[in-house]
Amino acid sequence: MNLFIQRIEEVNQGWIEVIPFNENLIFLKGEKGEYDFLFKNQRDEEFKHQIYEPYLKRADVPKFDDxxxxxxxxxxxxxxxxxxxxxxxxxxxxxxxxxxxxxxxxxxxxxxxxxxxxxxxLVDLSSSIELPKFQKIRLENGKCLMVSDLIPIEDFQAFSISNPLYLEGRADVFEQEGLLDNLEAVNADEDTSLPVSLTWYDVMAFISWFNRKNKVESRLLTYDEFMEVSPFSEKIDDDSGLNFYSPPLKRILNGETSFIGQPNEEFEYNCLSFYDEKGDKIFGHPPYMKEESFQKIQLKFEDVKYLEKHELRFIDSKNFGEWLNDKTCVCCKTLTGFYNYIAKPTPVLDSTGKYKGRKTGFRLCYELKD
Structure with a gap:
């Protein structure tokens, strides 16, 4: 940059006269009569207010997501x-x-x-309200958090009743663009006290509704907070020997579709099982199929095992994860991210994890004023 400035100052061509007009407008005059003008704070692009379009409106995004x-x-x-x-x-x-x-x-x-x-x-999002069913936990950094258990299916059903317009808009996105997982298929368990499984966008809409209803500013746990409040502590690296499903590759030859590889029948579900449209259990991960057909297949809990800490329950499974506040999620038992890595790349925010044979739930927290 210094060399560039030096060369520019050595030549006479290209210089312009700056003519201020008022606080917001200046004119630029060239030596041969050329002119241009600039507005104060002019931008190359218009600011986009709906940053999560078409999934969420700005009113559906809670304040913690800044x-x-x-x-x-x-x-x-x-x-x-x-x-x-x-x-x-x-x-x-x-x-x-x-x-x-x-x-x-x-x-x-x-x-x-x-x-x-x-x-x-930024505004202070802490609260003096102590909601029932939240546990008060003092963290090592001195912060006092109110933390909920995993949000159950029945709570999301209450949200659905109160927010029909959100679900109508969600259905339109699903129908027009084929985006977003079918929530009915991943929350078909008869026991509605089991944890709900949602996409990140659905979680944001739920939290906004919950906060308005309870007059608090709840959020998701950070990764460090999850590590501190959960009973899981040992990280397992990619060489842990865990089996993860890799779907067969689609091949089209002379107009005919075939698949390379076979479904992994030994894929370990560990508290989850797939069921077809007839209600019959599918052993192993379903074979590759069109997205429309896959969305109709149900993924249900089966023989759920819990661990407890701070009077909170955590699912003891590598195939159940929890959404975290920086657009990531963590698999409870392995403490890895969406793609089985210790590092935390952004997962597919419009997925519940179903395509990987997983469910992704969430719990809420908010900071309590001392």
Missing amino acids: EYHFKRWFYFEFKGNRQQQSHQAETEYYFSGGKACDYSGTEELLKRSLYIDYAKT
Whole structure:
């Protein structure tokens, strides 16, 4: 950049006269009469308010998810050079020892580098209300959390009754774009006290409704909080010997479809089983089929085993996971992410984990004021 500036200053061509008009508008005049103008805070692109379209409206996103708030703040209120700040945030990350495998994305790095100024715009989400069925837990960092058990199917049924418009919009997305898992198929258990399995988008809509109803600002646990409050502690790496299903590959030759490989009949379900449309149990993972057919297959709990800590129940299974607050989830028994890694890449947010023979539930927490 210094060399570029030096070369520019050495030549006479290309210089313009800057003519201020008012606080919001300036004109640029060239030596041969050329002109242009600039508006204050002009952007190359219009700000997008509905960042989770078509899944969620902005009103369905709880306050703890500050992605929209940060995007809006960075777009309208940040006074520096955005490109330069993005470059500087990445430089700071790698020079401070950050690794590519732990890379959390440019926006998260931006948020860290600007956090002192950005944090001034955030509101306190803690509460003095102690809701029933929440356990009070004092963390090692001194923070006091109110933590719920896994949210059951019956609670989501109550949400569904209160929010018919959300479900209608969800059905439209499912029908038009083939996105989002069929919730009825993954929550068909007769025992509605069992944990509900939802996509990340459904969880956000539920939390927004729950917060309005109970006048708190609940959220999902962070990964570190989950590690502290749960009974699981030993990380298992990718060489643990666990069997994970790999579907057969689809091959089309001369217009005919066939599949390479066979379904893994030894795939271990560990508290979950598939059932076909007739109600017959499927042993092993279902064979490859069209998405429409797969969505009709039910995934139910079977012989669920729990572990307890802090009077909270956790499912003792590598095929059940919990959503966490940074758009990740963790499989309870293995403590790995959606794709079986210790690292935490973003999972498929429109999936419940069904395609991998899993269910993904969630529990709520909120910080209690001392």
